[in-house]
Amino acid sequence: MIRHSLKRRTLFGAGAAALAAPGLLAGIANAQENAENGALTKDSAFKTFKVGTFKVTVISDGTRASENPHETYGTNQPADAVSALLDQNFLPTSGFINGFSPVLVDTGSHVVLFDTGLGEAGRETGTGKLAEGIRAAGYGPEQVSVVVITHMHGDHIGGLMEGGKPAFPSARYVTGQMEFDFWKDGARVGTPAENGHKAVLQKVVPLAEKTTFIADGAEVVPGITAIAAFGHSPGHMIYRLESEGKALILTADTANHYVLSLQRPDWEVRFDMDKAAAGATRRKVFDMIATDRLPFIGYHMPFPAVGFVERQDQGYRFVPVTYQFDI
Numbered sequence: 511m512i513r514h515s516l517k518r519r520t521l522f523g524a525g526a527a528a529l530a531a532p533g534l535l536a537g538i539a540n541a542q543e544n545a546e547n548g549a550l551t552k553d554s555a556f557k558t559f560k561v562g563t564f565k566v567t568v569i570s571d572g573t574r575a576s577e578n579p580h581e582t583y584g585t586n587q588p589a590d591a592v593s594a595l596l597d598q599n600f601l602p603t604s605g606f607i608n609g610f611s612p613v614l615v616d617t618g619s620h621v622v623l624f625d626t627g628l629g630e631a632g633r634e635t636g637t638g639k640l641a642e643g644i645r646a647a648g649y650g651p652e653q654v655s656v657v658v659i660t661h662m663h664g665d666h667i668g669g670l671m672e673g674g675k676p677a678f679p680s681a682r683y684v685t686g687q688m689e690f691d692f693w694k695d696g697a698r699v700g701t702p703a704e705n706g707h708k709a710v711l712q713k714v715v716p717l718a719e720k721t722t723f724i725a726d727g728a729e730v731v732p733g734i735t736a737i738a739a740f741g742h743s744p745g746h747m748i749y750r751l752e753s754e755g756k757a758l759i760l761t762a763d764t765a766n767h768y769v770l771s772l773q774r775p776d777w778e779v780r781f782d783m784d785k786a787a788a789g790a791t792r793r794k795v796f797d798m799i800a801t802d803r804l805p806f807i808g809y810h811m812p813f814p815a816v817g818f819v820e821r822q823d824q825g826y827r828f829v830p831v832t833y834q835f836d837i
C-alpha cells in the first residue's frame with residue numbers, strides 16, 4: 511500500500527504553509543484564502559498561469575496509487591528493464607502514482623474545460639475532486655461554457671454527470687466524432703470495450719444534442735484547435751492553445767507516465783488501445799513539442815502536469831515547469 515499522497519497532504523496541508531518561510535511555498539495556500547496562482551490543500555489543488563491572454567488553470571481531480579508498474583508500462587519489455595529505468599530516475603519499482611489533471615482555459619469570451627476527471631465513481635478512493643478544485647480556483651461549475659472531451663475513458667468522462675444531471679449546467683460540449691462513434695456502437699458489447707461503451711451511454715449520449723462532433727484541425731473557440739492523436743483510443747484528440755504568439759499543447763493521454771512513456775515512447779502501455787499507433791503518435795507529438803520548445807500539459811503528468819520535453823537518444827526527458835510562467 512502506497513501512502514505517498516497522504517504524506518504529501520500532511521506536508522503541504524494548510525498548517526504547513528504557516529510554518530514555511532515567506533515565499534517558499536508561494537502558491538500553496540488554504541482554499542479559503544483563494545490564492546492568486548494556485549493552492550494545494552487536503553481538498554483541492556490548482557495552478558493558474560497565463561498563455562498570452564488566456565488564463566489557464568490546471569486542477570487536480572486527485573491521484574491514485576497502483577502496484578506493479580510493469581503490468582501497465584513497458585508490457586512488451588522485460589520487467590527488469592522497467593525497474594531499471596524507474597530506479598535510474600529515482601522512482602520506486604514496486605508501485606506508481608497516477609494523477610488526473612483536467613484543465614480550465616478562460617479565453618476572456620469562453621471558459622473551456624478539458625476533461626472531467628473520475629466524478630462520483632472516484633470519490634471513495636480520493637479522486638473526483640474537479641468541482642471542488644474549480645470552486646477553489648474562483649470559478650463555479652455553471653460558469654463553464656464549453657466542455658471538451660479528449661477521449662472517452664472513464665477518468666475523462668466520469669465527471670460529466672453528477673447525480674444523473676449535467677455537472678456543468680450551462681455548457682455545450684465538443685468531442686471527436688470518431689471517438690463518440692466507436693464507444694456508442696452496440697458492437698462493443700461482449701468486447702473488452704463493453705464497460706466503456708456502457709459508461710458512454712450513461713455519461714455522454716444524454717449530452718449528444720448539445721455536443722459538436724469534430725475532426726482533426728477543428729477550431730473549438732478562437733485560439734483552441736484540435737489535433738488528431740489516435741492510438742491511446744480510436745479517436746483520441748489533443749489541443750493547441752494559442753494567444754498573442756504564445757502556444758501550449760494539451761497532450762491529454764498521448765503519454766501517461768512522465769518517465770516510462772516519455773523516455774521510452776515505443777514501450778507498450780496497457781491502456782493504449784492500438785499500441786503501435788499510440789507509440790507512433792507519441793513520437794510525432796513529442797517531436798513537435800521538443801522541436802518547437804513548447805510547454806505542454808499532460809493529463810497524467812505529475813501535478814501541476816505542466817512541463818517541457820528535452821529530446822534524448824531514445825525518447826524525451828520531462829522538464830517540469832517551475833517559474834517560467836511567473837515572470
Ligand SMILES: [Zn+2]
Nearest residue numbers: 663665763809
Ligand atoms: Zn486517462
